Amino acid sequence: xxxxxxxxxxxxxxxxxxxxxxxxxxxxxxxxxxxxxxxxxxxxxxxxxxxxxxxxxxxxxxxxxxxxxxxxx
Numbered sequence: 001x002x003x004x005x006x007x008x009x010x011x012x013x014x015x016x017x018x019x020x021x022x023x024x025x026x027x028x029x030x031x032x033x034x035x036x037x038x039x040x041x042x043x044x045x046x047x048x049x050x051x052x053x054x055x056x057x058x059x060x061x062x063x064x065x066x067x068x069x070x071x072x073x
Contacts, residue, residue: 009030010027010028011033011067012024013026013027013033013067014066014067015043015068015069016070017054017071017072018072018073019070023046036056037057039056040053041054042054056070057072
């Protein structure tokens with residue numbers, strides 16, 4: 001957590017698309033990390049230099065501030 005008094009949270013999120021690690025990113029937000037299964041998102045895939053629409057299959061909390069997001073295209 002960055003600053004408890006400001007209600008800002010800091011997370012490391014790793015994204016996996018179709019079982020393959022795609023990227024990780026730092027996320028700063030005013031609420032706790034939350035993604036619903038079946039949510040759709042557009043994900044930039046660095047090694048393909050393109051964006052892809054994907055659906056959230058599951059999330060996994062590794063700790064209070066580190067998450068894995070599993071997606072299918």
